[in-house]
Amino acid sequence: MVSPRLMSCIKCLIAALVIAIAAGVAFIYSGLYPVGADDRHTPLTYWALETLRERSVDRASDGIEVPADLDTSERLLAGGADYNDMCAGCHLKPGKAESDFTLGLNPAPPNLTKQHQSEDDLESQSRHRFWVIKHGIKASGMPAWGAHHDDERIWDMVAFLRRLPELSPEQYQILTARGDDDANHH
Amino acid sequence: MTRKTLLWLTALPALLLALSVQAHEPSEPMEGDEKPNCSKMKDMDHSEMDMDDPVMQAMMEKCKHHMDENDDGSKEPQHKHSESEGDAKRKSTHDH
Numbered sequence: 001m002v003s004p005r006l007m008s009c010i011k012c013l014i015a016a017l018v019i020a021i022a023a024g025v026a027f028i029y030s031g032l033y034p035v036g037a038d039d040r041h042t043p044l045t046y047w048a049l050e051t052l053r054e055r056s057v058d059r060a061s062d063g064i065e066v067p068a069d070l071d072t073s074e075r076l077l078a079g080g081a082d083y084n085d086m087c088a089g090c091h092l093k094p095g096k097a098e099s100d101f102t103l104g105l106n107p108a109p110p111n112l113t114k115q116h117q118s119e120d121d122l123e124s125q126s127r128h129r130f131w132v133i134k135h136g137i138k139a140s141g142m143p144a145w146g147a148h149h150d151d152e153r154i155w156d157m158v159a160f161l162r163r164l165p166e167l168s169p170e171q172y173q174i175l176t177a178r179g180d181d182d183a184n185h186h
Numbered sequence: 187m188t189r190k191t192l193l194w195l196t197a198l199p200a201l202l203l204a205l206s207v208q209a210h211e212p213s214e215p216m217e218g219d220e221k222p223n224c225s226k227m228k229d230m231d232h233s234e235m236d237m238d239d240p241v242m243q244a245m246m247e248k249c250k251h252h253m254d255e256n257d258d259g260s261k262e263p264q265h266k267h268s269e270s271e272g273d274a275k276r277k278s279t280h281d282h
Contacts, residue, residue, distance in 0.1 A: 073244035080244075163241055170226040174245050177222040 037106040049107065053137060061131035066123050070159040076175060079160030082153065084176035086145065087112070093176075095169035105141050115165040122162070129158045224249035 027033065041049070069075070084093070090101040090109040102108050133154050136144030145154065160175075167175070227249055235242050 071240050073240045073247055076240055076244040077248060167241070170223070170230070171241060171245060174222040174224060174226065174248055175241070177220045177248075179221040179248075 037104060040106065046107065053140075057128050057131055057137075060135070061127040064127045064130055066126045066130075067155055070126065070155065070162065072159070075156045075159035076163060078153070079156035079158070080172075080175040081178050082149075082157050083160050083164070084172075087157070088176075090141065093169075094164075094167050094172045101141075107140065109141065112161055113164055113167075126158050126162070129161055130154055133157055222248050 083091075088096075089099055090105065091112040092099060092102065094113050096113075102111070130151075132142065134144065134146035134149075134151070136142045136146075164172075227245060237243070237246075
């Protein structure tokens with residue numbers, strides 16, 4: 001048998017929950033939250049968004065099999081041209097430190113020409129990148145390229161990303177330029 | 187206004203609209219036909235180049251065609267556009 005004191009406590013908790021939900025909905029409808037991209041998030045919001053993203057991608061990409069032949073010249077050439085066309089505007093290229101997108105997007109897209117120290121091992125990183133390129137990330141500006149690009153084409157880009165931080169601007173230009181002879185790439 | 191004129195007036199804008207949609211097709215996000223600047227390879231330090239490195243192999247592969255074109259251009263300009271890379275390889279094999 002539940003004691004009257006416990007019942008009272010449960011009622012209080014339910015009432016508090018209802019009030020919190022009502023307050024949240026009222027805040028959403030109030031229009032008080034600043035949605036401008038030039039209004040920076042608080043450190044707490046950044047932490048929440050980044051943790052949410054990392055944990056979600058980690059769970060979703062678990063089990064993806066990384067091809068053994070990623071480090072080949074064919075994949076570098078195919079992935080490099082696509083990277084230059086589809087990604088370099090936001091994720092930069094050797095010799096370029098910022099773009100309109102890196103300055104204007106919030107959160108700013110990661111600079112993929114830099115080797116990030118905190119990243120996991122190469123296999124795990126490749127799985128993450130494949131998943132993110134294929135599925136995109138909600139409300140971040142990162143599109144889901146999987147709609148029009150098959151898995152092999154996405155793995156080509158992952159292969160190129162592995163070597164991107166080592167490339168000089170000259171090497172990057174040669175590897176990514178399509179030229180006339182690449183016109184039938186697709 | 188004749189029926190034929192009306193047909194042109196409706197068909198032409200429709201065609202232009204269709205072409206503009208095709209130009210923005212997300213499955214073909216190509217920026218243009220920028221050519222690889224292979225002359226930069228000549229300035230690189232060849233002693234530090236690792237020919238087993240896929241990056242180096244990719245660069246060689248990318249520039250091979252352009253260098254072949256330049257060589258052909260300086261030796262046999264009349265064959266520059268008439269002979270594909272595959273044909274050239276077959277020819278060199280047959281020569282031996």
